[in-house]
Amino acid sequence: MKRTGIFFAYFQGERLKDFPGALEGLMDKRNVSYYDAVYGTRDGLFYLEPVAENLLLKVHSKNMIESVMRTGDYESALYSAGGTVQAAEEVRRGNIDNAFVFTSFGDHHAGRDFYHGMCYFNGAALAIAMLKEKKIKRFAIIDTDSHHGDGTRDIFRRDAGVLHVCFCDQDYSDQNSKIDVQIPNPTTDEACLSKMKQALIPRVEGFRPEYIFWEYGYDATKGEYGDKGISRDSHIKLAELIKTVADEVSKGRLIAILCGGSASDVATYTIPRIISILAELNNR
Numbered sequence: 001m002k003r004t005g006i007f008f009a010y011f012q013g014e015r016l017k018d019f020p021g022a023l024e025g026l027m028d029k030r031n032v033s034y035y036d037a038v039y040g041t042r043d044g045l046f047y048l049e050p051v052a053e054n055l056l057l058k059v060h061s062k063n064m065i066e067s068v069m070r071t072g073d074y075e076s077a078l079y080s081a082g083g084t085v086q087a088a089e090e091v092r093r094g095n096i097d098n099a100f101v102f103t104s105f106g107d108h109h110a111g112r113d114f115y116h117g118m119c120y121f122n123g124a125a126l127a128i129a130m131l132k133e134k135k136i137k138r139f140a141i142i143d144t145d146s147h148h149g150d151g152t153r154d155i156f157r158r159d160a161g162v163l164h165v166c167f168c169d170q171d172y173s174d175q176n177s178k179i180d181v182q183i184p185n186p187t188t189d190e191a192c193l194s195k196m197k198q199a200l201i202p203r204v205e206g207f208r209p210e211y212i213f214w215e216y217g218y219d220a221t222k223g224e225y226g227d228k229g230i231s232r233d234s235h236i237k238l239a240e241l242i243k244t245v246a247d248e249v250s251k252g253r254l255i256a257i258l259c260g261g262s263a264s265d266v267a268t269y270t271i272p273r274i275i276s277i278l279a280e281l282n283n284r
């Protein structure tokens with residue numbers, strides 16, 4: 001079994017209204033650690049920490065950070081991205097093998113000097129900045145949100161150490177380890193998964209990242225605001241695919257980050273199942 005960390009910040013909005021209750025049956029597993037931004041007191045619980053402000057400046061401009069400060073969401077944004085940074089650090093220290101990070105805000109529309117689409121700080125980019133200081137060099141970011149990860153692309157555009165495979169609306173790019181793969185609208189589960197598999201496996205195997213980050217957006221699910229007609233079960237199959245790749249290529253080092261999506265029933269259905277896959281629990 002893998003040791004899996006769950007990182008739980010506290011949120012705005014409705015989509016996670018069933019959590020942490022919906023993690024019942026997972027949190028007490030021996031190989032699951034739970035990091036909580038508020039209640040880090042019970043046995044076996046750990047505190048989730050906000051991003052250190054000096055790390056922010058390694059990824060974002062001073063202007064951009066000050067602009068987030070003026071939104072009133074600054075502290076919440078620090079905790080939201082903090083889960084990803086802490087997850088990466090816990091994997092690096094060997095305390096966990098992989099992680100699922102609940103977020104209050106997304107991160108893939110957060111670039112060096114801009115943010116939009118309910119994203120503030122780029123948690124994956126901050127985690128990579130932190131890991132680079134520890135001499136780790138190769139990273140992959142797999143983005144299966146319905147939309148283009150323009151913030152992440154902006155930050156890593158000229159960084160040969162980061163493979164960015166983004167599934168979105170267009171084949172914007174296929175060069176310098178920055179790849180966009182068009183998922184047509186509408187598509188089917190079978191077509192979508194087979195396209196992702198074909199695009200991912202050779203590239204990730206060829207690149208050999210030491211860490212894999214997965215932007216788990218479910219907004220391409222039928223009925224969502226980025227609807228491409230796929231079912232909620234397609235995300236479970238995708239989690240299996242990405243977990244298998246991470247085990248083969250990156251010694252299992254995989255950090256799943258909650259990205260777009262609005263329906264609470266999809267979150268409640270998919271997230272516990274994804275965590276079960278990460279932790280190799282067969283009870284779901």
Ligand SMILES: [Zn+2]
Nearest residue numbers: 145146147260
């Ligand atoms: Zn999206």
Ligand SMILES: [Zn+2]
Nearest residue numbers: 148166168180
């Ligand atoms: Zn894209």
